[in-house]
Amino acid sequence: MRRFQIPVYIDEYTPDELPADILPLKRQAEIARDHAYAPYSHFQVGAAVLLDNGIIVTGSNQENAAYPSGMCAERVAIWAAGAQYPGRKILKMYITARSAHKTVNKPVPPCGACRQSILEYEVKQKSPIEIWFTGETGPIWKTDSLQNILPLIFDGSEL
Numbered sequence: 001m002r003r004f005q006i007p008v009y010i011d012e013y014t015p016d017e018l019p020a021d022i023l024p025l026k027r028q029a030e031i032a033r034d035h036a037y038a039p040y041s042h043f044q045v046g047a048a049v050l051l052d053n054g055i056i057v058t059g060s061n062q063e064n065a066a067y068p069s070g071m072c073a074e075r076v077a078i079w080a081a082g083a084q085y086p087g088r089k090i091l092k093m094y095i096t097a098r099s100a101h102k103t104v105n106k107p108v109p110p111c112g113a114c115r116q117s118i119l120e121y122e123v124k125q126k127s128p129i130e131i132w133f134t135g136e137t138g139p140i141w142k143t144d145s146l147q148n149i150l151p152l153i154f155d156g157s158e159l
């Protein structure tokens, strides 16, 4: 038997420490978050992706009275980018969340299904996607590649 560890690399920023070039993406994610359709959970999530042509595409969670028919912000954003700008690489994603019930003061990572969906694009484009995530307040966490937060990947090479 051999036990080994797989490290997860996260860079933590305070809002004041954020590099200037991430601020437009952050702003677009916040606008998307504030327009989320979340009448059931009251948990609003916004995601913004930066493409290699400089365009920013956003998404927010879209809920449904039949709960599983709703969709997370990250997948709305990444699928919109894939549909509207096929062939473009996704460089960065910024995710932000807030709740009507409490102050979200710690980073909100993408759920497992969203990580798998983002992974598909990272594998397809053969280059990493930087993931930034945060709550309404508190630190911002960044990781250089989606695969850092989904270390054991299942992708098309398995098939």
Ligand code: THU
Pocket (backbone or CB within 6 Å): 038, 041, 043, 044, 045, 060, 061, 062, 063, 070, 071, 072, 073, 074, 109, 110, 111, 114
């Ligand atoms: N949600 C997201 O949009 N992204 C995530 O990564 C986690 C959860 C949404 C789905 C649902 O509308 C609400 O947050 C509560 O789960």
